[in-house]
Amino acid sequence: MFSSDYDPENVTRILFQDFPTWMLVVFYIIAIIAIGVFLYGVWAQIRKYRRGVRSGAWSPFWPRFHEMVATVLSHRTIKRRSKMTGKMHAWIFYGFVLLFIGTSIITLDHDITGPLGISFWYGWFYLAFGLVMDLAGVVLIGGLLYMMYRRKWLALPKLDYTRPDRAPGDPDFDRSDYRREDWAFLWTLIIIAITGFLLEAARVVWLQNDPMVWDVRWHAPVGTVISYVMMGLGLSPEGGGDLRMGLWWFHGILALTFIALIPYTKVQHIFTAMGSLMARDPDGKRRMPSADVDAEHIGVNHLGDFSDKYLLHFDACTKCGKCHEACPANAGGYPLSPRDLVLSLRELSKDTFSGATMPAEPVQVIGDGPNMIRPETLWSCRTCAACIEICPVGIEHLPMIVEMRRALVEEGEFDPMLQPTLQSLQKSGNSMSESKRKRPRWARQLDFKVKDARKEPVDVLWYVGDYASLDPRSQKVTVAFARILHAAGIDFGILYEDEQTAGNDVRRVGEEGLFQALAEANIELLDSCDFKTIVTTDPHTYNTVKNEYPEFGGNYIIEHASSMLERLIREGKVAMPVDLDYRVTFHDPCHLGRINGDVEPPRQVLGQLDVDLIEMPRNRDNSFCCGAGGGRIWLPDPPEMKKPAELRATEASAIEGLDVLVVNCPKCLNMMEDGVKGTGNEDNFRVMELIELVAEAMGPIDQPDPDDGGASKPEPVGAA
Amino acid sequence: MKILVTVKQVAALDDEFELRDDGRDVDEDFFEEDLNEFDHYSVEEALLIKEAAGDDAEVVIVTVGNEDTDDALRTALAKGADRGIRIWDESLADADGIAVAKVLAKVVEREKPDMVFTGAQSADFGSAVTGMALAGLLGWPHAAVVCNLEYSPGSDTATLRRELEGGLEEIMTVRCPAVLSIQLGINEPRYASLRGIKQAKQKPVDELTLDDLGLAADGVTSASRVRRMYAPEKGQAELITGSAAEQATRLAEIIKELRGM
Ligand SMILES: Cc1cc2nc3c(=O)[nH]c(=O)nc-3n(C[C@H](O)[C@H](O)[C@H](O)COP(=O)(O)OP(=O)(O)OC[C@H]3O[C@@H](n4cnc5c(N)ncnc54)[C@H](O)[C@@H]3O)c2cc1C
Ligand code: SF4
Ligand code: SF4
Numbered sequence: 001m002f003s004s005d006y007d008p009e010n011v012t013r014i015l016f017q018d019f020p021t022w023m024l025v026v027f028y029i030i031a032i033i034a035i036g037v038f039l040y041g042v043w044a045q046i047r048k049y050r051r052g053v054r055s056g057a058w059s060p061f062w063p064r065f066h067e068m069v070a071t072v073l074s075h076r077t078i079k080r081r082s083k084m085t086g087k088m089h090a091w092i093f094y095g096f097v098l099l100f101i102g103t104s105i106i107t108l109d110h111d112i113t114g115p116l117g118i119s120f121w122y123g124w125f126y127l128a129f130g131l132v133m134d135l136a137g138v139v140l141i142g143g144l145l146y147m148m149y150r151r152k153w154l155a156l157p158k159l160d161y162t163r164p165d166r167a168p169g170d171p172d173f174d175r176s177d178y179r180r181e182d183w184a185f186l187w188t189l190i191i192i193a194i195t196g197f198l199l200e201a202a203r204v205v206w207l208q209n210d211p212m213v214w215d216v217r218w219h220a221p222v223g224t225v226i227s228y229v230m231m232g233l234g235l236s237p238e239g240g241g242d243l244r245m246g247l248w249w250f251h252g253i254l255a256l257t258f259i260a261l262i263p264y265t266k267v268q269h270i271f272t273a274m275g276s277l278m279a280r281d282p283d284g285k286r287r288m289p290s291a292d293v294d295a296e297h298i299g300v301n302h303l304g305d306f307s308d309k310y311l312l313h314f315d316a317c318t319k320c321g322k323c324h325e326a327c328p329a330n331a332g333g334y335p336l337s338p339r340d341l342v343l344s345l346r347e348l349s350k351d352t353f354s355g356a357t358m359p360a361e362p363v364q365v366i367g368d369g370p371n372m373i374r375p376e377t378l379w380s381c382r383t384c385a386a387c388i389e390i391c392p393v394g395i396e397h398l399p400m401i402v403e404m405r406r407a408l409v410e411e412g413e414f415d416p417m418l419q420p421t422l423q424s425l426q427k428s429g430n431s432m433s434e435s436k437r438k439r440p441r442w443a444r445q446l447d448f449k450v451k452d453a454r455k456e457p458v459d460v461l462w463y464v465g466d467y468a469s470l471d472p473r474s475q476k477v478t479v480a481f482a483r484i485l486h487a488a489g490i491d492f493g494i495l496y497e498d499e500q501t502a503g504n505d506v507r508r509v510g511e512e513g514l515f516q517a518l519a520e521a522n523i524e525l526l527d528s529c530d531f532k533t534i535v536t537t538d539p540h541t542y543n544t545v546k547n548e549y550p551e552f553g554g555n556y557i558i559e560h561a562s563s564m565l566e567r568l569i570r571e572g573k574v575a576m577p578v579d580l581d582y583r584v585t586f587h588d589p590c591h592l593g594r595i596n597g598d599v600e601p602p603r604q605v606l607g608q609l610d611v612d613l614i615e616m617p618r619n620r621d622n623s624f625c626c627g628a629g630g631g632r633i634w635l636p637d638p639p640e641m642k643k644p645a646e647l648r649a650t651e652a653s654a655i656e657g658l659d660v661l662v663v664n665c666p667k668c669l670n671m672m673e674d675g676v677k678g679t680g681n682e683d684n685f686r687v688m689e690l691i692e693l694v695a696e697a698m699g700p701i702d703q704p705d706p707d708d709g710g711a712s713k714p715e716p717v718g719a720a
Numbered sequence: 721m722k723i724l725v726t727v728k729q730v731a732a733l734d735d736e737f738e739l740r741d742d743g744r745d746v747d748e749d750f751f752e753e754d755l756n757e758f759d760h761y762s763v764e765e766a767l768l769i770k771e772a773a774g775d776d777a778e779v780v781i782v783t784v785g786n787e788d789t790d791d792a793l794r795t796a797l798a799k800g801a802d803r804g805i806r807i808w809d810e811s812l813a814d815a816d817g818i819a820v821a822k823v824l825a826k827v828v829e830r831e832k833p834d835m836v837f838t839g840a841q842s843a844d845f846g847s848a849v850t851g852m853a854l855a856g857l858l859g860w861p862h863a864a865v866v867c868n869l870e871y872s873p874g875s876d877t878a879t880l881r882r883e884l885e886g887g888l889e890e891i892m893t894v895r896c897p898a899v900l901s902i903q904l905g906i907n908e909p910r911y912a913s914l915r916g917i918k919q920a921k922q923k924p925v926d927e928l929t930l931d932d933l934g935l936a937a938d939g940v941t942s943a944s945r946v947r948r949m950y951a952p953e954k955g956q957a958e959l960i961t962g963s964a965a966e967q968a969t970r971l972a973e974i975i976k977e978l979r980g981m
Contacts, residue, residue: 293915412799412910419911426914427732427752435734435752513915 008123010212013203015110018241027252034256041263042271048311048353055307057279068277077277077392081322081622088146095140095193102133127219134200134222137193144190151182158321165335165377171370175343178319181266188258195251201226202247205240269318273393276316279309280394285385285595286547288402293513299406302362303349306400311353313395314346323387323397328625328644329380332637336380338387338397345400347371366404375413378404382644383508383630384590389621402630405510414510421634422511429500429518431634432470439464440496442475446482451493457530458493460485463545463558465538466501467633467666473673474666480695481537481561487698488573492535498525504540504591507548509631516552519544523554534558537691539591539665540629546596560592562602562664565694569608576609576697582659583612584693585652587672588623589665597621602664602690609697614655616648624648626675628667645675658685662693721777721873723766724833725801726824726851727759729785729792730844744946755792758839760909762902763796765869766837767910770800773873778802782827784812784820790925797923798916799909804925805831811930811937817845818943821853826933828858834873836899840865851901861898867906871896 016024058064071077075093079086109121121129151159161175200223207213208231217224230240262268281287291298300306323338324330330337348371352363366373378401387397408414409422424433443450453461462485468478485492500518507515526534534556536542542560549556568574586602593599599620606613618624627637627644637643649672652661661676663669672687730753737750763781770777779801783793786808793804807823815823828836838851848864855862863882867889871878879893883903894900912920930937958974960967 293918298915409911409913410915412913414911416908419909422911422913423754426917427754435732437734437736437750511913513913513918517914 006212006215009119010122011216012122012126015106030253031256034260037260038262041260044354045263045268045272045315048349049308051304051353051358052306052308052311053304055279055309057281057307057309058275064278068274071277072274077394078320080390080392084146085150088143088150091139091143092147092189093143095136095138095143096189098132098136099140099193099196102129102136105129127216130220134197134220137196138222141190141193144186144193148186148190151186156321158325159319160321161319163340164330164333164337165340165374172347178266178343182319185266188254192251192255192258195247195254197222197226199223199244199247199251201230202235202240202244205230205235206237206244208237208240266318268315269393272312272316273318275312276309277394279312281396283547284396284399285388286543287551288507288548289399290551291406291512293516298410298512299408299510300400300403301364301366301407301411303345303352303365304358304362305365305403305407306345310345310396310400311349313400314342314349316393317342317346317395318393319343320392322390322392323395326386326390326622328382328384328386328627328647331624331647332627332642332644334380334641335374336377341373341377341397341400342395344371344373366407373404375408378408379415379635381630382590382625382627382632383505384625385595386590386622386625389594402508402510405508406512407510409510409512415635417635418509418631421631422506422509422514425501425506425511425514425518429521430466430470431501431505432466434470436497439469439499440494442469442478443482443494445475445479446486448486450482451491452496453493453529453531454495454498454525456493459491459532460493461526461529461531461534462492462494463502463534463536463538463541464494464499465536465541465666467670468537469499471666471670474669474689477537477666477669477689477691480689481691484565484568484574484691484695484698488568490568490573493531495525495529502538502541502544502549504544504548505629505631505633507544508629509634519549519552519554523549523552526554526556532557535561535564537561537666537689539589539596540667543591543595560596560598560601560664562592562605562690563598565691566601566604566608569605569694574694574698576694576699578697578699580609580611580693580697582693583614583655583657584660584662585614585616585655585658586619586662586664586690587616587626587648587652587668588620589663589668590623590625590629592664593623594621602662605690605694606662609693611660611693614658616651616655618651624651626663626665626668626671628671633667633671643671643675643678645671646678647675648672649675649679649681653679653681653684660693661685661687662690663687664690721773722780722831722833723769723777723835723837723873724780724782724828724831725759725762725766725796725837726782726839726854727763727792727796728756728783728839728842728850729753729789730756730842732843739949743948743950745949753788753791755795756839757843758841758902758904759792759796761904761906762837762839763799763801764907764909765902766835767800768907769835769871769873777873780805780831780833782807782824784808784815784823791917793925794917794920795912797920797925798912801923803923805928806925807928807930807933809930809937809940812940814942814945815940816942816944817847817849818853819940821850821857822940823930823933823935824850824854825857826935827928828854830933834897835871835878836860836897838899838901840901840903848901851899855899858899861894861896862900863892863894863898864901865903866900867903869900869902869906 075086075090078089106121109119161178163173163175166173200220204213204217204224204227317339319339321339327336327338348363348365351371352359364372366375368374381401383398385398420433421431425431428434428436430439451458464478467474500522502522503515503518506518534545536558539560542558545556545558565574569576584606586606588594588599603613624647625644626648652658661672663672669687669689676682676687731751732754733746734750738747740747766779770779781793781796781801781804783789784807790806793806797804805827807827812819836854838854841848852862852864863880865883866880867883868881869878875896877893877895878898879891880900881889881891883889930940960970
């Protein structure tokens with residue numbers, strides 16, 4: 001490309017070529033101011049976060065850092081459920097990063113190592129550098145153009161900032177400032193990139209007579225092509241020089257302004273997203289934050305009660321809308337969008353925590369004012385964790401909601417319908433206002449005696465749970481499961497009237513004191529029993545015993561019924577002679593599938609049943625909540641809202657010839673049967689528990705124990 | 721300014737139960753104890769008055785019961801009452817409303833409240849007598865089954881609405897201090913979180929004996945005594961369906977059967 005006649009040291013770009021000294025001085029002053037403004041902004045942001053409760057969420061630092069870097073480089077979280085956007089974001093990201101590294105290299109060569117006599121930005125390195133920069137510029141512009149197209153023409157509902165928790169006329173109803181900022185961001189970046197190319201081209205025109213420039217012009221192909229166009233339009237070298245000078249200043253000042261504004265605008269997500277990803281709790285969706293119930297105060301009702309990590313989360317949100325799209329409350333028209341919750345808190349903390357001094361009064365978070373979170377918003381949540389699951393920057397919405405609910409419960413501010421439930425839980429350890437004695441009564445329907453795990457050792461302790469014990473519809477499943485276990489020869493027992501709810505929903509509704517009391521009582525009881533593993537048909541119980549009891553000293557091996565059935569079938573302990581000729585679809589329970597990743601065992605069981613499984617569009621980690629979680633099963637859904645279960649039933653009804661909507665959770669069973677009725681689908685397909693299908697496929701069960709009185713008269717199970 | 725609220729820990733019966741060996745009550749294994757539902761409302765009413773008065777009022781909770789009844793007391797305290805008083809003596813084990821009212825009258829004389837609230841009745845025995853007996857013993861103005869109350873601390877009178885039979889209501893004014901028995905629905909009682917109930921352990925509770933009140937065991941005798949508690953035998957019912965003629969035939973059959981024809 002360049003002949004060996006040239007000293008390679010001369011093959012470079014002379015920075016500030018032909019600049020009078022005053023210009024240089026002016027430029028450096030502007031650059032220093034820009035960097036100063038940037039640094040001040042960064043410092044002010046960090047100061048803001050440090051006004052929260054210290055969480056230590058960033059330690060251990062290095063493993064978290066590595067994980068974050070891997071996530072960012074792979075764009076794994078951004079690509080999920082939106083491949084194209086993820087790819088285009090990667091173009092912008094890599095384009096931007098390369099150009100940033102390029103600029104840093106030049107600065108290093110010119111301002112740091114250069115003055116020390118060490119230069120490297122010349123010759124082959126310089127030429128390759130130019131090519132890479134051109135490529136980066138093209139990729140950056142390509143990505144930005146796609147994003148403009150996406151915003152303008154795809155009209156994605158998730159990018160609509162209109163808030164479900166506000167009415168038209170409320171301040172910030174459609175967050176139009178955010179929309180303007182998005183466009184300003186895209187335009188600024190694309191103009192910086194385009195002027196970069198024009199600048200390159202103008203330099204070629206200007207220095208066309210300098211062989212050191214002209215001979216190597218193709219190392220920057222894009223700029224050179226544009227330079228031909230400019231020359232074709234009659235631009236002279238002098239004209240090119242003038243243009244270059246004008247563009248240089250324009251490009252330079254725009255780029256410096258961009259840098260200066262990073263901490264003050266959405267550009268900050270570059271840093272906040274990284275910080276947020278690092279702080280993410282891998283168990284955030286499974287385990288609600290621990291709390292000292294003996295402390296003066298519990299939960300969050302002031303901004304300063306949030307930890308530094310959450311304050312950073314607020315700023316990390318990129319408004320991508322993925323959580324907004326996934327949220328069942330939002331889909332049903334409830335006044336909750338996890339995105340808007342985070343953004344409200346962002347604005348609130350910006351307004352109150354950014355100043356040099358803290359506000360004199362604690363900043364109320366819950367209330368009706370602008371950017372405050374309304375109680376009805378908090379009560380709309382189903383704690384399904386769809387938001388946490390999909391957030392590309394690791395924001396944990398659900399724990400924030402639970403923390404705020406804790407404050408509401410403490411003040412007694414909740415739907416009056418919830419009160420009898422909580423009182424029943426306090427009094428008798430179940431949510432159904434039933435006496436303790438009623439809990440094991442379902443077992444009377446069996447023709448064998450279920451062992452009392454309190455009194456004799458068992459292999460498997462069955463934690464039955466509230467709905468499975470007391471809800472008449474779920475009791476049928478419970479009875480069927482007991483028969484399956486018995487037929488499979490499992491040595492199992494239950495806790496009879498001493499079992500209390502495990503507390504998953506109690507914790508998520510915000511009654512932390514009651515949850516901890518239940519957890520402690522249950523752990524004490526479990527520890528007094530002799531068993532090897534625990535099984536439960538209830539995913540809520542499963543989640544809490546597995547993930548939340550260790551915090552209180554309860555460490556057990558617990559299995560969900562689906563995994564146990566899968567194993568028993570695989571080991572040949574459950575024979576299923578009857579072919580079920582059904583077309584089915586499977587509704588993943590949030591607490592089993594998304595939250596604990598157990599998406600395959602129920603499907604493997606269905607595979608063994610020879611049914612025809614057709615998936616709904618939203619399945620596995622993207623399953624759509626039935627609407628029961630977080631205590632919502634205890635609260636009525638207002639008629640003007642669409643129940644999540646009805647939305648789900650409609651989704652299932654799109655499957656041609658569907659016979660059975662299979663659920664795998666007592667609460668899903670309850671909600672989905674309502675949802676199917678509510679959408680007028682009860683004549684089209686049935687709702688059945690996976691366990692009922694297995695029982696049906698087993699046919700009349702022969703009891704293995706010849707001593708057992710009921711064995712001679714086999715009874716069909718699971719026929720609902 | 722002080723409001724005294726009397727609360728009772730009541731028994732909630734299981735749907736299957738057994739009677740005690742002496743046949744005079746349900747075996748306590750078969751019920752769960754809880755704060756009387758009516759008392760949630762009377763406590764709330766007192767707290768609302770206290771809060772409206774800018775917390776410049778004291779709400780004192782009183783219960784007559786053994787130490788197991790502390791739970792009911794704590795629940796009321798957790799809601800925001802200031803302090804509690806629990807009076808117990810073994811001789812009160814079978815106390816009826818009249819006996820309890822005699823004890824409460826002494827507490828009222830001691831505390832000198834500006835107002836006394838009781839529940840309209842108890843969810844377990846339902847005699848609806850304790851509050852009114854207390855007013856009688858004190859010679860205070862009273863109103864039963866109050867479903868709306870306008871009262872500000874320190875004023876000489878309170879205006880209230882009470883439920884009568886047949887959907888009627890009456891509005892009346894009582895001189896204060898008075899004893900009011902509070903009906904369900906007068907307000908929306910708040911929830912006492914378990915954390916709040918635990919923390920209410922720090923609130924002061926005076927544990928008094930009859931002696932402390934200047935009473936002797938024979939001064940608190942009950943006016944009545946339960947002789948036997950039993951489940952009455954259930955009658956039979958049959959739903960007669962079909963056409964008028966079929967129904968008449970079946971009815972005739974039944975009548976014949978019953979008459980032994
Ligand atoms: C407060 C109230 C609520 C009611 N709610 C309902 C309701 O929810 N749904 C509804 O369908 N009806 C309801 N009814 C109507 C009631 O069921 C009828 O009035 C009753 O069955 C009498 O039937 P009849 O009109 O045919 O009277 P008649 O034929 O004159 O019968 C009079 C007498 O015959 C006997 N008799 C009549 N029918 C029967 C029977 N089926 N079983 C046993 N004995 C019988 C009784 O001794 C009765 O007094 C209600 C009535 C009242 C007063
Ligand atoms: S947990 Fe589920 S219901 Fe709650 S905000 Fe997140 S997505 Fe919405
Ligand atoms: S919270 Fe996360 S998922 Fe929701 S809009 Fe913000 S970045 Fe996207």
